[in-house]
Amino acid sequence: MCSVVDKVPLERHLRQLSLDLLGRPPTIEEYRAFQAKGSITAEDIQQMMDSEGFYERMRGYHRALLRSNINASVFDNGDTRLTGTGAIAAGTTVNNPYGFRNTTSSSLRGNNNQGCDAFIPQDTCNSQKQDPHAEPANKVCRDEQGVPLPVSYDYDTTSYYACNRLDSTDTTITDCTVAVSKGAIAAKYLYFCDMRRLSDNKLHPHLCLPDPAKNTTVALTQEELDSGGKVVAFVHPNPPSGTSLTRLDRCTLDLTLRNGIKGAWVPQRGCFQREGFVTRSGPFFATDPSAQVTVCAIEAQERPSNPWTMESCETTRFRSDRSCGCGKDMRRCEVTAVHTARVDAINKEQELITDSVVRHDEPYFNILTTRRSFVNGTLSEMYRQQQGVGIFTITSPANPDVVPSVPYAQASTWTEYTRDPQHSGVLTTPSFLYRFPTQRARVNHFYEAFLCKTFVPSSDPLPPPEDNCNRENNLARRCGCNYCHATIEPTGAHWGRFDERNSLFLTEEKFPRFDPKCRDCALAGDTNCGGECSQYVMQAYDGDGAASLGMLKTYLYRTADEEANIAGGPQLLVRRMLQTGDLERCAVKRVWSEFLGRPMTAEEQRLYLQELSEDFSAHNHSLKSLIQKLVTTDAYRRID
Numbered sequence: 001m002c003s004v005v006d007k008v009p010l011e012r013h014l015r016q017l018s019l020d021l022l023g024r025p026p027t028i029e030e031y032r033a034f035q036a037k038g039s040i041t042a043e044d045i046q047q048m049m050d051s052e053g054f055y056e057r058m059r060g061y062h063r064a065l066l067r068s069n070i071n072a073s074v075f076d077n078g079d080t081r082l083t084g085t086g087a088i089a090a091g092t093t094v095n096n097p098y099g100f101r102n103t104t105s106s107s108l109r110g111n112n113n114q115g116c117d118a119f120i121p122q123d124t125c126n127s128q129k130q131d132p133h134a135e136p137a138n139k140v141c142r143d144e145q146g147v148p149l150p151v152s153y154d155y156d157t158t159s160y161y162a163c164n165r166l167d168s169t170d171t172t173i174t175d176c177t178v179a180v181s182k183g184a185i186a187a188k189y190l191y192f193c194d195m196r197r198l199s200d201n202k203l204h205p206h207l208c209l210p211d212p213a214k215n216t217t218v219a220l221t222q223e224e225l226d227s228g229g230k231v232v233a234f235v236h237p238n239p240p241s242g243t244s245l246t247r248l249d250r251c252t253l254d255l256t257l258r259n260g261i262k263g264a265w266v267p268q269r270g271c272f273q274r275e276g277f278v279t280r281s282g283p284f285f286a287t288d289p290s291a292q293v294t295v296c297a298i299e300a301q302e303r304p305s306n307p308w309t310m311e312s313c314e315t316t317r318f319r320s321d322r323s324c325g326c327g328k329d330m331r332r333c334e335v336t337a338v339h340t341a342r343v344d345a346i347n348k349e350q351e352l353i354t355d356s357v358v359r360h361d362e363p364y365f366n367i368l369t370t371r372r373s374f375v376n377g378t379l380s381e382m383y384r385q386q387q388g389v390g391i392f393t394i395t396s397p398a399n400p401d402v403v404p405s406v407p408y409a410q411a412s413t414w415t416e417y418t419r420d421p422q423h424s425g426v427l428t429t430p431s432f433l434y435r436f437p438t439q440r441a442r443v444n445h446f447y448e449a450f451l452c453k454t455f456v457p458s459s460d461p462l463p464p465p466e467d468n469c470n471r472e473n474n475l476a477r478r479c480g481c482n483y484c485h486a487t488i489e490p491t492g493a494h495w496g497r498f499d500e501r502n503s504l505f506l507t508e509e510k511f512p513r514f515d516p517k518c519r520d521c522a523l524a525g526d527t528n529c530g531g532e533c534s535q536y537v538m539q540a541y542d543g544d545g546a547a548s549l550g551m552l553k554t555y556l557y558r559t560a561d562e563e564a565n566i567a568g569g570p571q572l573l574v575r576r577m578l579q580t581g582d583l584e585r586c587a588v589k590r591v592w593s594e595f596l597g598r599p600m601t602a603e604e605q606r607l608y609l610q611e612l613s614e615d616f617s618a619h620n621h622s623l624k625s626l627i628q629k630l631v632t633t634d635a636y637r638r639i640d
Contacts, residue, residue, distance in 0.1 A: 007637040013040060017631060020595045021045070022053035023060070045631060049624050055359055058623075061594055062354040062367070065449050066426060068347045070434040078102045079319050080390045082326075082333050084115070086282065086293030094201055095119065097277040098330070099296030100319065107320040108298055109274055110156060110267035116296035117152045119197070122276035125151040130203060131195050133176045139253060141276075145263075145307040147323045148297035150273035153251045155194045155208035160248060160270040162211040163194060167204050176205050188223075188231050191250040210234045216245045263308020265322055275322075283330035284381060284408050285338050299333065301325025316390040331381075332389040338378075341411055342388065345378040346434070350426045352414060363621040365583055368425040368450070368574045371418050375403060377410035393502035394430050397423055422497065422505060424571035430503035437501040439492030439554075446491075451577065452586035458483035473542050474557040489562070494573040496554035496566035499535070511535055511552055519550025584613040584621070591626055596636060604635060 008016065014034050018026040026034075034040060048054055062068075079102055086098045095118040099105075105114045120128045125141040130152040142148055155161040166184045167173040176193035179185050185193055185207050195203040210217035217234075224233040236246040251271035258264040267273045275297045282289040305312050306323045313324035318332055326333035334342075352374045357366045375383065382388055383396040383403045396403060397419040404415040419428075426432055427446065436442045447453045462480045463469055469479035476482055476489040497506050518536040521529035527538040537556055540546035548556050554566060565572060577583050588609060593599050600609060612629060619625035630636060 007634070010034060010038070010040065013637055016636070017045065017048065020631070021048045021057060021627070022051065023057045024053065042628065042632070045628050046624070049627065055355055058358050059351040059355050063347075063351055065590065066350050066354075066432065067435055067445070068350045068431050070346055070431055071343050073434040073437065074343065074391060076339060076391050079104045080333050081339065082283075082299065082330070082335050084296075086286070086295060088294075095277060095294055097294040097296050098283065098333075099299050100333075104319045107266065108322050110272040111158055114272050114274065116298065117274040117276050118294075119201075120151045120276040122148050122151065122278050122297035125276055130197075131176070131193075133193065134191050134250070135253065145323070147263075147307070148275040148301075150253045150255065151276045152274050153194075153253060153268075154196055154272045154274075155192070155206075155251055156270050156272055157208070157211075160210060160214070160217055161208040162213065163196065163206040163208040165204055165206050166193075173205060175203075179205050179207075188225065188229055191230055191232060194251070210248055217248070219243075220245070220248055261309065263306050263323060281329075283326070283333070284385070284387070285330075285335060287409075289329065295326075295330070298322050299326045299330070302328045314386070314389055319390055327389075329385070331385045331387040334388070334391070339391070341378045342382060342392065345376055345411070346430045349373060349375075349379070350429050350431045353426055353429070356416075358623050361622055361624055364587060364616075364623045364626075365574060365578060365621055366425065368427055369571050370425050371421070371423050372416060373397060373419050373423070373429070374414045374416050375406060376412065376414045377406040377408045380404055380406035380415070381408040392430075393499070393504050395503065395505040397428075422569055424569055424574065427495075427570040427574075428498065433495075433498055433503040434501075439495045439500060440488050442495050443488050443491045446573070449590075450586055451582045452589050453582075455484040455488065474544070476557065489557070490559075490565060491573065493554070493558060493562040493565035494568065494570045496558075497569065506535060506552070506554075513555055514551050516550060522549040581613065581617075584616050585609060587621075587623075588612045588616060588626065588630075591623075591630060595627070595630060608633065608635060 007013075011031060014026050014031065017040065018024060018030070034044075079100075081100075081102065082098045083101045084098045085096045088095050097116060097118055099115045100108065101113050101115055103112050106112050109116070117130070120130070123141055125139045129135050129139075139151060140149055141151065155163060157163050166179045170182070170184070173179045173182060173184055176185075176190060176195065179193060180187050180190055189207060189209070192208050194206050194208045196206050197203055210220040212218050219236050219239075220234040222235040222237040223231045224235055226232045231250070233247055233249045236243060239246040248270045249268070251268060251273075253273065254268070255265040255273065256268055258266045277294045278297050278300045279292050279294050280300055282291050282293045286293065301324060303313055303324055306321055308323065311317065311321070313321065313327070313332070318324035318327075324332075353370065353372065354367045356372060356374075357364065357370065380403060382392070382394070383398075384400045384405065386396070386400070388394065398417060399420070402417070404417050406413055406415055422428070427442070432442070436445050444455060447455065458480065460483075467479060469477070472478040474489075475485040478485070498504070499506055515533065515536055518529055518533035518538065521527070521533060522536075522538045529538065535552055537545060537548045537551050537553055540549060544557055555563065558566070574583075589600055592604075592608075612626065615629050616622075616626045
């Protein structure tokens with residue numbers, strides 16, 4: 001004879017329900033009200049599930065289930081990040097223009113952490129001369145295509161030179177020509193006299209010579225003179241084979257061409273070559289975008305491509321090409337707050353999708369299939385203005401023209417819209433795609449979160465190493481690997497049109513299944529193919545690879561059924577799983593663990609799993625119905 005189940009008293013049951021459904025303990029008033037009532041009814045539970053506390057609780061549940069945090073998944077070393085305020089500091093005349101200061105500035109200005117010259121306007125670059133003794137009589141501010149040129153320079157003391165200040169003991173030495181006239185430096189070193197701006201924001205003369213304390217420059221002892229007897233370079237007198245630095249030329253405003261290509265510049269070795277600043281309307285992230293701000297002239301440019309080489313500025317290369325800039329409204333660049341806002345908005349989108357389904361009591365698995373989504377000001381501008389180049393590789397979920405227009409500053413305003421047909425619930429959001437960056441990772445988390453299954457290697461012994469099966473490149477057929485990958489690879493094909501390690505959708509128009517240009521490049525040994533074929537098979541490691549040159553990588557080793565999975569996308573996978581009943585059973589197990597604080601035991605699965613799953617299905621997969629059914633079971637209320 002079965003013993004009677006001891007149930008928790010009303011007060012404890014109320015506390016359980018309030019904590020589980022609302023995320024908080026009951027108030028004194030609620031305790032008293034239910035004590036007077038004597039029971040907790042189905043209507044009371046329903047009322048709790050219609051409250052904002054419950055929806056917040058469910059957002060937290062799904063945030064944990066989906067691991068909605070891409071903060072560590074988006075590669076960002078700050079190379080598109082601007083520093084500066086874009087304004088003159090209060091109470092001073094010190095200009096602080098927006099500009100790159102990180103590793104990006106090395107290819108633009110000669111070294112890391114080098115901004116532009118904040119004291120010289122780019123388009124009136126002759127209004128001030130930092131080193132008039134060594135500059136041309138008339139500086140050229142921009143080249144023929146309008147690309148900003150350097151307007152001032154300094155010798156690089158980080159890696160090459162040692163600079164000694166000349167006016168520290170004699171304040172009458174106000175510039176380099178005075179230093180020569182007073183004998184502070186020899187006349188032949190005039191070009192290596194550098195007017196350097198110190199912390200007082202004033203120029204002070206320094207003599208800069210190759211640093212004898214540095215291994216790279218200690219041997220540069222031979223002086224090369226021009227016709228006027230002035231030193232123009234320091235040269236290694238007898239460089240051994242393999243010496244990387246044999247010469248340092250005087251700093252000038254002239255840029256060096258990379259590989260002799262006009263439009264591909266590199267700063268002069270040993271020099272910081274700085275352009276000036278411009279004044280323009282504020283960036284998209286400014287509090288008042290209509291207000292005038294100062295911006296480094298390189299970053300202020302808006303070109304879509306390099307005017308000399310025609311290379312695109314809409315890729316990561318924009319940050320090392322001095323002809324590109326940050327684009328209109330500085331959309332290609334960001335500041336720390338912008339990056340944080342984008343990560344937060346991408347993380348929250350998944351929660352809002354799940355919240356909408358639960359709030360409207362829709363079939364629960366709509367969270368995996370709906371095209372409905374939401375944007376706030378951060379995401380609206382990101383999609384509509386194609387922002388985030390170089391950090392976020394994201395295809396706008398819908399045509400940018402139909403994405404709701406929400407001003408950037410309205411980060412807390414979320415507007416609903418419908419994504420394009422390829423999208424499938426949370427499984428195609430940037431949060432999911434970035435958090436699980438490969439097709440295999442996406443399959444693994446889908447199985448774990450929604451099917452309650454994990455992939456575990458087989459315990460069967462492997463064949464001997466010489467077996468050809470061990471050398472099979474197709475993991476679905478390789479010995480040992482095929483135990484899991486025979487399922488993982490066909491399932492991963494459902495994400496075949498979504499690129500890995502980003503949120504780029506590979507449309508058939510831009511990324512056809514086969515590209516003859518890529519095949520021809522591959523056959524010619526050009527695996528780069530101008531950077532246009534990174535998504536395609538460009539090298540062959542077996543017979544299948546040789547037959548697949550020029551084919552989109554995601555189609556390599558695919559059967560006809562797997563190619564159908566690519567075309568069907570994640571929504572096809574969900575439809576198939578709904579037919580097996582695994583989604584319902586896993587949802588029951590997940591909710592059980594969430595509300596009882598532990599997984600179902602084998603006995604509980606025998607008693608409750610099938611009943612709750614069938615009831616869940618019979619009630620149109622209503623999550624509220626499932627939760628209500630669970631919290632009224634004896635298992636939830638029992639004392640054990």
